[in-house]
Amino acid sequence: MHIAIAASAAALAFATAAVAQDVPTMASSPIVNTPATSPDGSKPFGFEPYFGVLGGYHSFDRKPGFTGPNGERFDGALIEGVLGANLPLGPVFVGVEGHGTKGFGDIDWEYGVRGRAGARIGESGLLYGSVGYSWIEARSNRGFADRKGWVYGLGVEIGPRDIGLGGVTGKSGVRFRLSAETYDGKSIRPMAGVIFHF
Numbered sequence: 452m453h454i455a456i457a458a459s460a461a462a463l464a465f466a467t468a469a470v471a472q473d474v475p476t477m478a479s480s481p482i483v484n485t486p487a488t489s490p491d492g493s494k495p496f497g498f499e500p501y502f503g504v505l506g507g508y509h510s511f512d513r514k515p516g517f518t519g520p521n522g523e524r525f526d527g528a529l530i531e532g533v534l535g536a537n538l539p540l541g542p543v544f545v546g547v548e549g550h551g552t553k554g555f556g557d558i559d560w561e562y563g564v565r566g567r568a569g570a571r572i573g574e575s576g577l578l579y580g581s582v583g584y585s586w587i588e589a590r591s592n593r594g595f596a597d598r599k600g601w602v603y604g605l606g607v608e609i610g611p612r613d614i615g616l617g618g619v620t621g622k623s624g625v626r627f628r629l630s631a632e633t634y635d636g637k638s639i640r641p642m643a644g645v646i647f648h649f
Contacts (some may be wrong), residue, residue, distance in 0.1 A: 459562065465482040488549025499537040499546075506530050509558060511582050512637050525595050527556030531642060535567075535628055537577075544577065557595055565602065575610025575626065585634065598634070606630030624648060
């Protein structure tokens, strides 16, 4: 009887050990790495190129060197195209963009480059500051000189999901931008438009 019990116990221990070898443990189980994403489905780290179209107005102060022959203000409406890239870094980002702008009124063309840095807000938004350099070509028949100098700005980009329009574009491939810049502290340049990122 004792021999039969001992044999049964040995057989049970052997079977248990054999089954245990077939069951994966936490240490040996393969781990599936799911790519991390931000709430809008875009990557929280990586490289995000984009382009956009904006419209606005550039108005200079009436200061010496910035007025026309009769004291009129140097200003004009703008249509702008931008091309750039962001580098998301978790809750913040850095980026660079170039712009080419067709002016109306006293301004013929504007073009330049700016760097940006800021925070990622909400599900797909950005809040940022910018610094860049700009060239401004005046219309030759208006009595204004061409200009070049530093520009500084602030801006915000809001994805559709942040304003309840997530179903319009699905994952946020579109952002709405509002920004304001100044040319060397001597002008105000509000702009608004649409940014397409991919």
